[in-house]
Amino acid sequence: YTRRVSGADRGDELGSLAETINRMADDLEAQDHHRKELVANVSHELRTPIAALRAVLENVVDGVSAADPETMRTALKQTERLGRLVETLLDLSRLDHGAVPLRARHFEVWPYLSGVLKEAQLTGAAVARRKLASDSGSHTRSDVALALDVSPPELTAYADPERLHQVVANLIDNAVKHSPAAGKVTVRARAGAGPDSLELEIMDEGPGIPRSEWHRVFERFNRGALPHVQKAGSPGGDGGTGLGLAIARWAVDLHGGRIRVAESARGCRMHVTLPGKPLNEQLT
Numbered sequence: 001y002t003r004r005v006s007g008a009d010r011g012d013e014l015g016s017l018a019e020t021i022n023r024m025a026d027d028l029e030a031q032d033h034h035r036k037e038l039v040a041n042v043s044h045e046l047r048t049p050i051a052a053l054r055a056v057l058e059n060v061v062d063g064v065s066a067a068d069p070e071t072m073r074t075a076l077k078q079t080e081r082l083g084r085l086v087e088t089l090l091d092l093s094r095l096d097h098g099a100v101p102l103r104a105r106h107f108e109v110w111p112y113l114s115g116v117l118k119e120a121q122l123t124g125a126a127v128a129r130r131k132l133a134s135d136s137g138s139h140t141r142s143d144v145a146l147a148l149d150v151s152p153p154e155l156t157a158y159a160d161p162e163r164l165h166q167v168v169a170n171l172i173d174n175a176v177k178h179s180p181a182a183g184k185v186t187v188r189a190r191a192g193a194g195p196d197s198l199e200l201e202i203m204d205e206g207p208g209i210p211r212s213e214w215h216r217v218f219e220r221f222n223r224g225a226l227p228h229v230q231k232a233g234s235p236g237g238d239g240g241t242g243l244g245l246a247i248a249r250w251a252v253d254l255h256g257g258r259i260r261v262a263e264s265a266r267g268c269r270m271h272v273t274l275p276g277k278p279l280n281e282q283l284t
């Protein structure tokens with residue numbers, strides 16, 4: 001759609017027709033861009049639970065871990081997650097019509113976040129065990145401690161739990177990935193300015209992100225542009241695609257919220273603000 005009609009500046013009827021045509025071409029181009037972005041985002045999201053599921057099952061098949069209820073629950077969780085992702089995919093296809101439903105509701109932050117953390121711990125540990133078994137254990141993800149700090153404990157939020165999961169899980173995944181051995185990852189939640197608005201921070205003790213890259217990390221496929229960060233941060237190739245933060249920003253944008261890298265004395269500090277009232281609620 002890159003061609004444009006000339007004469008939009010004529011000031012007569014033909015000119016306004018040309019203008020309309022050009023505007024339609026712009027719209028089509030934007031939609032096409034959106035669609036490509038969504039396909040890329042969703043594929044990225046599907047890889048994580050598939051990798052975790054595979055690690056869990058391979059561990060059982062190879063006799064590295066037993067097929068106990070806890071292990072099976074991890075596998076089940078990932079299967080459920082895959083199912084939800086397919087649902088998301090269906091939701092995303094509605095973007096063609098300019099509407100992604102935001103299923104926001106009130107919920108308690110502490111039980112919600114501790115569920116996300118538990119899941120990150122379980123899948124991280126399963127992948128780490130697999131790694132340990134296959135390359136006689138150098139750095140593993142399981143030795144990173146996850147801490148949750150919610151205040152007040154009865155804090156509530158108004159958000160789409162599934163979309164917020166995409167945000168938090170991706171940020172924790174990155175934080176763990178870039179953590180040094182025995183590092184600590186902290187998830188902090190506080191009340192925001194408005195009713196049910198939420199301030200979230202995910203902090204790690206890794207190399208952090210250089211200030212010069214702050215504005216770029218939320219763009220798609222940006223990891224190639226950050227080889228130094230990549231090298232310093234993650235042990236061995238981690239199979240990342242440079243889409244995690246783009247997905248997180250997309251999900252935050254849907255809420256009308258904001259995500260940014262924040263000042264930190266040590267490591268990386270990601271800051272998320274969710275307004276109590278989502279901006280695009282009317283669109284759904």
Ligand code: ADP
Nearest residue numbers: 174175178208223229240241242243244245268
């Ligand atoms: P991916 O992790 O798949 O490369 P992301 O979009 O999640 O893609 O992250 C983009 C880049 O930002 C990463 O490649 C990494 O260089 C940098 N980055 C993200 N999170 C962190 C972090 N917690 N610490 C250091 N660097 C990070």
